[in-house]
Amino acid sequence: MSSAKTMSNTSAPARLLQVRGYSYAYRRFGNGSGLPLLFLQHFTGTLDSWDPAVTDPLATGREVILFDNAGVGRSTGDVPQTIAEMAGHAMAFLDGLGVETCDVMGYSLGGMVALQMAQDRPSIFRRLILVGTAPRGGEDIMHLEKPSLAKRIQDPTNQGYDVLKKIFFTSSPASQGAAEAFVRRIMERKDDRDPPAGPKIANAQMAAFREWEELKGERFAELKAIHHSTLVVNGVYDEMIPVSNSYRLSENLGNAALLTYPDAGHGSLFQYPASFTRHATAFLTSDSESAAF
């Protein structure tokens, strides 16, 4: 396999890392002078849910590390029912890889895990990118049972990735066109794919969302203690994790810039991958102490 081929999430091989009795599945590709960038995935997502149009441009300046948390994809163990336990697995994985400090791209569920890691062990991260996610005690986090989402998820004419097109994107022709292109990209890889997540994974992760919605102590106090440079990104019409959660993140984190995308839902980074990766690159390569980039 050529080097160019292994620089993409359409072709980089999955690997397994044994740590403390767990076997964690991951892909690691790209190179450059930047710190490695850890990707933490969304609800029911696997290595193969990462859009190569997002991972591959970022892999041209640094290694990207895609990671299946415990019990997801080809990683062993039970799926934790709390964000804190997921954060523990991600830190054990990085320890096992020998990565002391990296940047992180946390998307949705993965953004919550990134926040928890930054809180539990600040030195593990330099810069954070948080897309479509929410702080502890956030608002209306992943209530798939609410009518606006349930009708699309339960529509029997929406099969497989068709559901993602309906819930990650808006109904505009432009957004639905971007949805088609996104699904084509994540279906491009034919071999070495993770098994799709079933109800057991979904139920455990949903329990973790419910626990994360619970307030513990003063609202957002833990955010004020996170001083990492952070870029917060959200689609302005996100129905899965509303944009108000990104407002609260950028207002309460110690050092965070916010970018919101027009005509976009939960999958804003997949709708505008060229823009997203350009901004993410500018943010990650900035040498300012400020998150302004």
Add this chain to the structure above:
Amino acid sequence: MSSAKTMSNTSAPARLLQVRGYSYAYRRFGNGSGLPLLFLQHFTGTLDSWDPAVTDPLATGREVILFDNAGVGRSTGDVPQTIAEMAGHAMAFLDGLGVETCDVMGYSLGGMVALQMAQDRPSIFRRLILVGTAPRGGEDIMHLEKPSLAKRIQDPTNQGYDVLKKIFFTSSPASQGAAEAFVRRIMERKDDRDPPAGPKIANAQMAAFREWEELKGERFAELKAIHHSTLVVNGVYDEMIPVSNSYRLSENLGNAALLTYPDAGHGSLFQYPASFTRHATAFLTSDSESAAF
């Protein structure tokens, strides 16, 4: 005067344009293939309140046009007590210049004028940049009498531009350092300066803010009718026009991206001029139909 010298707001000459019995003061400098960029100014601001670190980099790809609305600086006439009348003056000025379509950078009061112009004559603008501003019926717009602002404005130890340092920036050392640099830049020009605004201008513009706060019809309905690509920018800790107004703009305008800056108040564009002008340039030079840039 060399061409390089006339490419800066520290040295470009003020000019006067006679239209319909008014004499409007303006500066026009820069060049490039982009549409001209009209700058619409904040409360009590004049041509000399525009930071050369913001105007000059933008003038390398297009002409920038700085404009004193009626009764401000060296422009004649009474200062209007409504945004709608200010918009009428700005359109008459562009008509007089022979500019049929331009881009606009509306800051604070100037952003409201830009919104009104986009509503009244959509063809006047291609793209909008709106910094630290608010929609009609917005929240907590320029209440200088509230204690958090009044104590800084009325502090007798804050003379002249010291007040701007206190109300456009946060109290952090980094923001106050940026404030010092900003004031040095806008004081750099020694000749051909506008007279500073007095209480008569302030009172009329304050009346316009109060009128703009009044709801007319369904809240934000007029924003949904504005389909121009728009970049909304705000400091996350703006006490003069809170960031919630920028949230409502980006949520309700037809096609708007939002960028908020950390550790920044009303003067976010002057605190981070390199970042702001880089993003503004990327936005203005994008050929996408989307405001995502």
